[in-house]
Amino acid sequence: MYKAVVLGAAGGIGQPLALLLKSNPLVKELALFDIVNTPGVAADLSHIATPAKVSGYLPPDDGLKKALTGADIVVIPAGVPRKPGMTRDDLFKINAGIVRDLATGIATAAPKAAVLVISNPVNSTVPIVAEVLKKHGVFDAKKCVVIKRPTLLWLFFDFFPKRLFGVTTLDVVRASTFVSEVLGDLSLASSVTIPVVGGHSGVTIVPLFSQSSHPLPAGFSPSDLQALTTRVQFGGDEVVKAKDGAGSATLSMAYAGAEFAGKVLRALNGEKGIISPSFVHLSCDKAGGDSLKKVIGKELDFFSVPVELGPEGVAKLHSLGNLTEFEQSLIQAALPDLESNIEKGVSFIESPKL
Numbered sequence: 001m002y003k004a005v006v007l008g009a010a011g012g013i014g015q016p017l018a019l020l021l022k023s024n025p026l027v028k029e030l031a032l033f034d035i036v037n038t039p040g041v042a043a044d045l046s047h048i049a050t051p052a053k054v055s056g057y058l059p060p061d062d063g064l065k066k067a068l069t070g071a072d073i074v075v076i077p078a079g080v081p082r083k084p085g086m087t088r089d090d091l092f093k094i095n096a097g098i099v100r101d102l103a104t105g106i107a108t109a110a111p112k113a114a115v116l117v118i119s120n121p122v123n124s125t126v127p128i129v130a131e132v133l134k135k136h137g138v139f140d141a142k143k144c145v146v147i148k149r150p151t152l153l154w155l156f157f158d159f160f161p162k163r164l165f166g167v168t169t170l171d172v173v174r175a176s177t178f179v180s181e182v183l184g185d186l187s188l189a190s191s192v193t194i195p196v197v198g199g200h201s202g203v204t205i206v207p208l209f210s211q212s213s214h215p216l217p218a219g220f221s222p223s224d225l226q227a228l229t230t231r232v233q234f235g236g237d238e239v240v241k242a243k244d245g246a247g248s249a250t251l252s253m254a255y256a257g258a259e260f261a262g263k264v265l266r267a268l269n270g271e272k273g274i275i276s277p278s279f280v281h282l283s284c285d286k287a288g289g290d291s292l293k294k295v296i297g298k299e300l301d302f303f304s305v306p307v308e309l310g311p312e313g314v315a316k317l318h319s320l321g322n323l324t325e326f327e328q329s330l331i332q333a334a335l336p337d338l339e340s341n342i343e344k345g346v347s348f349i350e351s352p353k354l
């Protein structure tokens with residue numbers, strides 16, 4: 001039984017996510033932190049007849065530290081959402097600083113916790129958390145040695161962040177739902193699985209429909225495939241447009257966040273064989289990161305890949321499998337944005353001027 005913490009718990013995602021975590025039998029303690037309203041949200045949830053003990057914290061009196069102390073898993077949906085016409089990258093100006101400060105709290109009060117980042121832009125906020133954890137010397141590190149030149153022995157230390165995850169589960173959930181719609185049977189949605197790799201914004205979202213557990217119908221044309229891919233890549237825009245200024249996906253994100261958090265908790269609890277895509281650091285582990293870097297053909301430090309979860313967080317990075325020519329072209333199209341999003345997050349911590 002574990003302690004779960006939600007940072008940004010009074011928001012559109014935070015509240016339903018906290019509700020779902022309160023219903024998870026593996027959660028024995030649920031701590032809610034936000035800059036507003038958490039005492040009320042906690043009081044409300046605390047009347048639900050499930051075992052988790054709920055408490056709410058605000059910034060005064062070391063609220064962040066109190067919420068985080070003893071955490072096994074921390075989920076971060078804090079920050080501003082998009083309005084129509086904005087990209088996720090437009091959120092960087094506000095959310096980068098919020099995520100940096102919360103990561104600093106985690107580094108000092110809960111350095112062993114699994115950290116699940118929902119706040120956008122995920123492609124940049126995850127590198128921000130990694131850099132903050134590194135600065136505090138608590139980025140779970142697995143050192144490896146790479147001889148870069150035969151004559152000069154360069155020692156290159158890489159890090160293995162076993163516990164840091166960018167939450168891309170909403171893309172996976174959308175892919176499953178949209179495929180079940182194409183198959184004309186929504187009751188299939190929860191059993192359809194499709195790896196979605198790359199990152200979490202526009203063209204960096206790469207669904208691998210060729211690996212769908214349920215094949216697309218015969219006669220599904222290349223233009224149908226392009227349209228389905230675009231729908232997953234821009235599913236977030238669909239919701240932002242429909243909400244018309246009132247924010248972005250909250251309920252589907254809470255569902256997806258609780259799904260992923262539930263898997264991480266089950267793996268922490270010893271369950272084996274749980275695999276889910278997530279935006280993670282590619283380590284220099286030969287079986288994982290290095291071979292992935294070869295497949296994508298670029299030295300990116302972060303990428304969403306199918307991750308096998310374990311008692312320490314990331315147990316193993318899985319390969320992207322056999323890619324079609326179309327999927328390879330999608331990955332190539334994702335790389336420039338991914339590279340600049342990652343670099344933007346890293347340099348925000350190296351030099352925090354915008």
Ligand SMILES: NC(=O)c1ccc[n+]([C@@H]2O[C@H](COP(=O)([O-])OP(=O)(O)OC[C@H]3O[C@@H](n4cnc5c(N)ncnc54)[C@H](O)[C@@H]3O)[C@@H](O)[C@H]2O)c1
Binds near residue numbers: 250
């Ligand atoms: N990863 C994904 O797939 C995904 C999906 C949907 C939304 N998002 C992102 O999640 C974030 C939150 O979205 P939302 O709709 O819940 O927004 P929201 O505005 O409804 O809620 C955000 C909450 O964060 C809180 N907050 C702000 N600064 C904080 C701080 N310093 N510490 C703690 N809490 C703080 C706010 O008070 C608010 O309660 C956005 O950045 C959004 O883009 C990501």
Ligand SMILES: O=C(O)C[C@H](O)C(=O)O
Binds near residue numbers: 081236248
């Ligand atoms: O689209 C957004 O801004 C929110 C989220 O990233 C989503 O995919 O729904």
